[in-house]
Amino acid sequence: MSAFALRKKLLAQQSQAVSAPLSETTLAETAISVNPDERALSPQKKARKTRSAQHASLQGTETAEVANEQSPNQDLNKLPESRQSEDDEQPRSPSLISPNDDEGERPEIHETLQPVNLSSFRSSKSNFRKKGNGVCQLKLDEGERLVILGSYGVQVESGEVTINGAILKASKTIAWVHAPQSHALPVIRCTEEASLELQPHPEAENLKALGVLSPMFRKLWCENPNNPSKTNQPDPSETFRILYTLDDVPKRAVLQDLRSPPEWNREMAALVASNESIPSIMITGPKSSGKSTFGKILTNRFLTGAQPRAKKPGKGGVVILDLDPGQSEYCGVGQLALVLITKPVLSPSFCRPLGTPSIRTIRSHALASLSPASDPELYTEMALDLVTHYRNTLAPYPLIINTPGWIQGTGLDLLVSLIRDLRPSEVFYLSQTGPADAVEALGGACHVARFSTLPSQPNQNNLRTAIHLRSMQTMAYFHAEVASPRNDEGHLCWFQRPLTAMTPWQVHFRRAGGGIFGVLCYDFQTQPDLLADTINGGILAVVEVESPKAFRCIDDHAPLRKDSLSGDYSESAMDMDISQDDEIKSSPFSSLQQRITTLTAEGIPFIDSSLGVTLDPRYSRSLGLTLVRGIDVENGNLHLLCPIAMEQVEDVRRRGGAIVLISGKFDPPSWAYTEDLYFQSEGDEVGGMEEVESHGQSEVMELGVGRTKLGKPTTSDISVESVPWIQAVTRNQKRGAGSKVWRVRRDLGRVGNSSG
Numbered sequence: 001m002s003a004f005a006l007r008k009k010l011l012a013q014q015s016q017a018v019s020a021p022l023s024e025t026t027l028a029e030t031a032i033s034v035n036p037d038e039r040a041l042s043p044q045k046k047a048r049k050t051r052s053a054q055h056a057s058l059q060g061t062e063t064a065e066v067a068n069e070q071s072p073n074q075d076l077n078k079l080p081e082s083r084q085s086e087d088d089e090q091p092r093s094p095s096l097i098s099p100n101d102d103e104g105e106r107p108e109i110h111e112t113l114q115p116v117n118l119s120s121f122r123s124s125k126s127n128f129r130k131k132g133n134g135v136c137q138l139k140l141d142e143g144e145r146l147v148i149l150g151s152y153g154v155q156v157e158s159g160e161v162t163i164n165g166a167i168l169k170a171s172k173t174i175a176w177v178h179a180p181q182s183h184a185l186p187v188i189r190c191t192e193e194a195s196l197e198l199q200p201h202p203e204a205e206n207l208k209a210l211g212v213l214s215p216m217f218r219k220l221w222c223e224n225p226n227n228p229s230k231t232n233q234p235d236p237s238e239t240f241r242i243l244y245t246l247d248d249v250p251k252r253a254v255l256q257d258l259r260s261p262p263e264w265n266r267e268m269a270a271l272v273a274s275n276e277s278i279p280s281i282m283i284t285g286p287k288s289s290g291k292s293t294f295g296k297i298l299t300n301r302f303l304t305g306a307q308p309r310a311k312k313p314g315k316g317g318v319v320i321l322d323l324d325p326g327q328s329e330y331c332g333v334g335q336l337a338l339v340l341i342t343k344p345v346l347s348p349s350f351c352r353p354l355g356t357p358s359i360r361t362i363r364s365h366a367l368a369s370l371s372p373a374s375d376p377e378l379y380t381e382m383a384l385d386l387v388t389h390y391r392n393t394l395a396p397y398p399l400i401i402n403t404p405g406w407i408q409g410t411g412l413d414l415l416v417s418l419i420r421d422l423r424p425s426e427v428f429y430l431s432q433t434g435p436a437d438a439v440e441a442l443g444g445a446c447h448v449a450r451f452s453t454l455p456s457q458p459n460q461n462n463l464r465t466a467i468h469l470r471s472m473q474t475m476a477y478f479h480a481e482v483a484s485p486r487n488d489e490g491h492l493c494w495f496q497r498p499l500t501a502m503t504p505w506q507v508h509f510r511r512a513g514g515g516i517f518g519v520l521c522y523d524f525q526t527q528p529d530l531l532a533d534t535i536n537g538g539i540l541a542v543v544e545v546e547s548p549k550a551f552r553c554i555d556d557h558a559p560l561r562k563d564s565l566s567g568d569y570s571e572s573a574m575d576m577d578i579s580q581d582d583e584i585k586s587s588p589f590s591s592l593q594q595r596i597t598t599l600t601a602e603g604i605p606f607i608d609s610s611l612g613v614t615l616d617p618r619y620s621r622s623l624g625l626t627l628v629r630g631i632d633v634e635n636g637n638l639h640l641l642c643p644i645a646m647e648q649v650e651d652v653r654r655r656g657g658a659i660v661l662i663s664g665k666f667d668p669p670s671w672a673y674t675e676d677l678y679f680q681s682e683g684d685e686v687g688g689m690e691e692v693e694s695h696g697q698s699e700v701m702e703l704g705v706g707r708t709k710l711g712k713p714t715t716s717d718i719s720v721e722s723v724p725w726i727q728a729v730t731r732n733q734k735r736g737a738g739s740k741v742w743r744v745r746r747d748l749g750r751v752g753n754s755s756g
Contacts, residue, residue, distance in 0.1 A: 134200040140190035150240030151201035159194025165297035166344035167304040178347035180220040184258040204239035206494040280399040285430030287405030290457035300344040326370040337364035353477035356490035366541030366622040368522040368664020385617040419445040498675035510603040510636030517658035518605035541662040550619035
């Protein structure tokens with residue numbers, strides 16, 4: 001078939017399938033010869049073919065957020081037809097189109113269309129100007145779209161744009177964005193003609209430098225595009241890159257733009273425009289259904305698309321009740337938190353692991369587990385305490401409740417009880433495919449709240465798994481530190497060397513009135529003689545005990561206290577003729593410590609939890625997480641690494657409280673054991689994402705002690721075999737059977753499972 005015949009046939013088919021047929025000029029540019037014997041191409045055709053090569057790496061590039069396009073009070077049902085049709089169609093991936101698709105026949109060589117446009121904006125001398133220090137000035141027309149990879153700041157000089165649900169108007173304020181490849185890229189949309197300025201992020205290079213310590217932080221930002229050349233080669237000093245077409249996408253990258261279905265947009269517009277009462281919204285749904293994305297977009301819409309609801313004018317905010325300990329968005333792993341948001345959230349959770357002036361943690365609790373299944377009763381108590389604190393102090397702000405994706409069995413019962421106890425005004429279930437029993441149970445629990453089902457929007461980017469994202473968030477947490485207080489933007493700076501180069505806290509545990517009250521284990525009870533091996537090299541939660549009333553069921557615990565010098569056991573102070581209430585009022589924490597703790601062989605105060613004792617959330621709160629770097633038995637010190645500020649610890653002492661370390665079922669910090677290996681090999685690939693793993697914790701952690709260097713060591717300077725808890729797996733080698741952590745089944749009591 002000649003090129004003319006092919007063009008004529010393609011024109012006839014497209015006039016039937018497409019409402020707006022292509023012009024002859026466009027068809028002339030897209031049609032090429034399909035003769036298999038035709039191999040010689042002119043340089044111009046070679047360049048055109050290279051530029052128009054398509055990769056199915058960005059999914060759904062033609063779909064975007066209607067919520068970002070509209071003003072806060074505009075009815076989404078009154079959108080222009082062009083915008084409505086764009087959002088009503090299903091997300092689609094760029095693909096090659098054959099003129100014989102309808103007939104079931106395909107030519108030997110597919111014709112190549114123009115490059116898929118990721119950004120509708122096209123730079124020219126009239127709308128794009130690059131200033132010094134990596135700053136770019138752009139002028140966008142109404143309806144234009146901009147997709148950017150990397151870390152940058154957006155300052156709107158005139159007009160209005162939207163990004164991730166946030167409406168940005170002309171202001172001197174800079175909205176800072178982190179857009180890595182591991183998450184859906186936010187889309188900047190111009191709702192009206194606007195001028196904006198893109199600025200490089202001041203801490204982008206520091207965050208990117210964590211890739212020297214772990215491969216999880218590599219290949220996330222701006223690397224070389226598919227077709228590097230002198231014109232599109234990225235500047236090493238740039239922290240972001242505008243993606244015009246797929247040719248600008250890094251090699252082998254799998255990208256996805258941030259999408260918001262029309263059903264989401266209509267519900268968000270109605271919630272923001274409503275002025276009847278302060279809304280409280282609970283978001284439920286299965287795993288990976290887009291609950292965090294929905295909550296983030298809704299938060300940004302409340303912050304920028306409505307009048308401030310707080311008592312003080314101009315001090316608007318949104319309160320987030322994060323009840324997902326496994327994939328927490330605003331707190332550390334294994335914790336529940338009540339967070340006040342005052343500025344749009346435009347970054348993934350691992351880019352903001354610590355609180356900032358605009359993301360302030362009001363109160364948090366440590367569940368010390370990745371799932372509520374470890375202790376459903378304690379989980380419910382923590383949620384009730386946080387929502388009570390919200391009603392007492394933060395009621396003028398809207399409340400958004402994010403829940404875990406456990407919607408079957410006990411998880412469904414937990415969600416039903418949370419709906420009845422928290423009494424939200426709106427409950428959204430992000431799935432229209434069931435399961436039917438979950439939808440029926442949740443809808444039946446909403447006696448006062450309005451229950452709605454919305455389509456799910458899963459993240460199709462599988463560059464990082466859930467456990468990788470948790471590890472990245474935890475690693476970023478321990479490497480993060482708040483920048484100078486003079487920095488009004490509240491940026492975090494990052495410790496770019498292994499944690500072994502960081503000076504640890506030395507916490508006394510043996511002397512009277514030491515740094516900690518004791519160590520408490522959640523979800524399991526270890527033997528006192530194994531406590532040191534259990535916590536050494538692991539992650540613990542740091543909890544402030546505000547009152548002795550936090551220790552429940554004191555009368556049920558009368559442990560024998562072991563003398564660290566003589567090794568003999570003696571009766572505790574339980575035999576004193578004094579009531580529990582009188583003791584709580586009159587005894588300080590030191591007397592209570594002698595009563596309910598047992599000293600291990602190392603002298604560590606151990607709180608007996610054999611009867612399932614947990615701290616009462618009404619009289620305790622979490623301060624953060626800590627990593628036990630080592631235990632100095634001779635001097636009676638714990639060497640702890642944590643980003644908790646010294647002022648927080650001093651406030652605990654000033655208020656007369658005590659500090660308890662809680663051990664639970666956190667993920668093993670494998671990333672901490674391999675940092676020296678990657679750092680001393682200058683970031684070379686010691687192993688892939690899964691090739692360097694952690695196994696049994698049976699030795700004292702001495703990873704990299706006295707081994708950090710300022711020079712340029714080689715890989716041979718450190719041996720994998722010399723690092724405890726690390727096993728190097730090469731080529732097709734696999735770990736032996738039984739080497740991984742054994743998991744205990746907890747559903748033995750469910751219907752259909754035999755108990756005999």
